Amino acid sequence: MRAGNGSGDDQARRFRDAALPHLDDVYTLARYLLRDGPNADDAVQECYLRALRYFDTYHGPAMKPWLFAILRNICRGEFSRRSGAPLEMDSETEEDEGATPLWQEAQASPETEVLRQRDTEAIRRLVADLPAPFREAIVLREINDLSYREIADVIGAPVGTVMSRLARARSMLRKAWIAEEGLPT
Amino acid sequence: MTCAETEILLHALLDDELDAGNARDVEGHLADCPRCAAQLDAYRAMRHAMSAPQLRYAAPMSLRRRIEAALPSAPLRVPVTPQAPSRWSMLKGFAMGTALSTAIAASLVIGIIGTDQDQHVLGDVVSAHVRSLQGDHLTDVQTSDQHTVKPWFNGKLDLSPPVVDLTAQGFTLIGGRLDYVDGKDVASVVYRRRKHVINLFVTQASGSEQHGTKLDTMQGFNIRRWTAQGLEFFAVSDINPEELQEFVDKFEAASHPVNRS
Numbered sequence: 001m002r003a004g005n006g007s008g009d010d011q012a013r014r015f016r017d018a019a020l021p022h023l024d025d026v027y028t029l030a031r032y033l034l035r036d037g038p039n040a041d042d043a044v045q046e047c048y049l050r051a052l053r054y055f056d057t058y059h060g061p062a063m064k065p066w067l068f069a070i071l072r073n074i075c076r077g078e079f080s081r082r083s084g085a086p087l088e089m090d091s092e093t094e095e096d097e098g099a100t101p102l103w104q105e106a107q108a109s110p111e112t113e114v115l116r117q118r119d120t121e122a123i124r125r126l127v128a129d130l131p132a133p134f135r136e137a138i139v140l141r142e143i144n145d146l147s148y149r150e151i152a153d154v155i156g157a158p159v160g161t162v163m164s165r166l167a168r169a170r171s172m173l174r175k176a177w178i179a180e181e182g183l184p185t
Numbered sequence: 186m187t188c189a190e191t192e193i194l195l196h197a198l199l200d201d202e203l204d205a206g207n208a209r210d211v212e213g214h215l216a217d218c219p220r221c222a223a224q225l226d227a228y229r230a231m232r233h234a235m236s237a238p239q240l241r242y243a244a245p246m247s248l249r250r251r252i253e254a255a256l257p258s259a260p261l262r263v264p265v266t267p268q269a270p271s272r273w274s275m276l277k278g279f280a281m282g283t284a285l286s287t288a289i290a291a292s293l294v295i296g297i298i299g300t301d302q303d304q305h306v307l308g309d310v311v312s313a314h315v316r317s318l319q320g321d322h323l324t325d326v327q328t329s330d331q332h333t334v335k336p337w338f339n340g341k342l343d344l345s346p347p348v349v350d351l352t353a354q355g356f357t358l359i360g361g362r363l364d365y366v367d368g369k370d371v372a373s374v375v376y377r378r379r380k381h382v383i384n385l386f387v388t389q390a391s392g393s394e395q396h397g398t399k400l401d402t403m404q405g406f407n408i409r410r411w412t413a414q415g416l417e418f419f420a421v422s423d424i425n426p427e428e429l430q431e432f433v434d435k436f437e438a439a440s441h442p443v444n445r446s
Contacts, residue, residue: 012257017305021312023252024319027244041248048252120239141200142235148202167196170228177231 018063019048025144026067029154033141035128047071065150072136072154080112127178134169141166186214191221199228238319246365253368307419309366311403314384314421317362317373323382324360324375334361338372344416346372346387347440356383356436366419377431383422383432390417398433400426409433413441 026047030040047070051058058066127135133155140151151162186194191214195204198211215222231325238250317323326337335348341363355378362373369388376383390412398411409420420436422429 004259007414013305016256017308020252021308023243023244023249024316028242031242041245044248045243045251045255049255052256119234120237121236123237123240138235142232143240147198148200163197163202164193166200167193170196170231171192174227174231 011055012017015052018019019055021066022064022067023048025064026071029068029139029144030071030075032127032143033132033136043071043074046074050074062150064144065154067156068140068144068146069156112157126173129176130169130172134165134172137162137165138169138173162181186210188214188218188221190217191215192224195221195225196228199225199232226443233445241318241319243319243322246363249365274347302355306367307401307403307408310386310408310419310421311406313366313371313373313386314382314406315404317364317375317383317384323362325362327360329358329360331358334358334374337361338363344387344389346374346416347436348374349436349439351376351432351435351439354439356432356435378422378424378428378432381422382422383420383424383429385436386419386421388417388419390415398430400430402426411437413437 012158023044027040027044028041030047031037034040034043051067051070054070091128127139130138137151140146140154141148146154147161148159148166152159155162156177191211194203194211195215200206203211215225218331277438326334328334329350329352332348333349335345338346338348338361346361348358348361352358356376357378359375359377362375364371364373365401366383366386366387366388371386374385374387376385395412398409401408401410406421406423407426409418409426409432411418411433418433420429420433422432424432
């Protein structure tokens with residue numbers, strides 16, 4: 001008999017429907033937090049397993065920030081140790097140093113498609129170079145599209161802190177961006 | 186308001202997170218201070234560049250599979266019995282024991298469960314469509330040659346999807362892709378209509394039930410689904426329902442030519 005199993009199945013179904021649509025978002029955040037593909041896979045899988053385990057304690061408000069908060073804990077714990085370097089400090093840059101400048105592509109031009117491909121790599125690298133607290137703030141805002149309140153919930157800090165980190169993150173990113181292409185402000 | 190204050194608050198302005206009073210103050214300062222105004226412009230451009238969908242990542246299929254496999258969902262695919270008891274006994278109360286109404290009750294139960302499952306599959310299909318539009322993974326094999334696309338699926342799937350070139354009918358074949366829907370590997374044959382992408386997902390039909398074309402709409406996408414020759418088809422796109430039906434008609438006409446002799 002399957003008595004007693006029905007509610008568990010039902011719960012698993014509800015979890016799937018609520019959590020799986022956010023998989024790409026969660027994976028994107030993991031890639032930016034860990035700056036690494038294989039570890040991101042493991043962290044995201046762990047995040048979903050943990051989320052399923054705690055799902056009966058989840059009462060809203062929004063699924064996405066809730067998953068992000070779980071993922072962030074995972075990334076800051078085990079995975080920061082696994083990658084061997086404290087997230088705050090490491091400054092190694094990855095991949096092609098010689099990527100092209102970005103600014104002038106902001107306005108549409110016939111070459112937009114081609115240029116944007118290169119831009120993507122360059123922006124990713126600039127973001128990857130930001131220290132962890134600033135990187136996570138700007139990724140949550142610009143790429144994962146969270147509100148200040150939601151970011152505050154994910155990182156467990158007041159909204160004021162979110163605002164100042166974001167200001168700092170954008171300022172650092174802008175300086176690096178401009179330094180790289182040697183254009184005037 | 187000073188430049189130092191503005192330097193922080195203009196971000197909240199940019200993000201639409203500033204209350205009306207502060208927004209007025211910041212805008213007042215920006216009107217008088219070209220330096221801060223230039224900063225806002227620079228940040229706005231940076232924000233725009235960072236909103237490019239290419240900066241996002243799509244979870245690899247292998248990861249999606251690992252997670253799906255780890256979730257205890259398999260029993261849900263077994264029809265009717267496992268999750269039926271509560272609804273069943275409830276409906277039995279209405280049925281008053283007559284054979285006819287029991288049959289109606291049973292079909293209701295199936296109807297309810299069928300709908301849940303349908304929504305789930307449609308959700309999967311739409312997610313797969315959306316995923317295919319992000320990043321650079323619309324096609325695994327990119328060609329307008331139907332004789333290249335069809336053999337490409339050989340050995341990758343336990344079905345052979347019909348692939349027809351409909352360029353002359355206004356739907357350009359652009360390639361094929363393996364995808365993952367409802368826990369199964371599926372074929373996606375990709376067409377383009379003007380600037381719109383149509384993903385035609387092809388999977389084994391579940392059971393022997395054949396049905397004609399049904400229209401569903403989810404998250405702003407139109408989905409036409411039908412079964413033919415033991416296969417189930419889902420055509421998904423943002424083109425309007427009539428054009429999508431036109432696609433279905435032309436596809437069906439071309440893939441099962443009428444016997445002329």
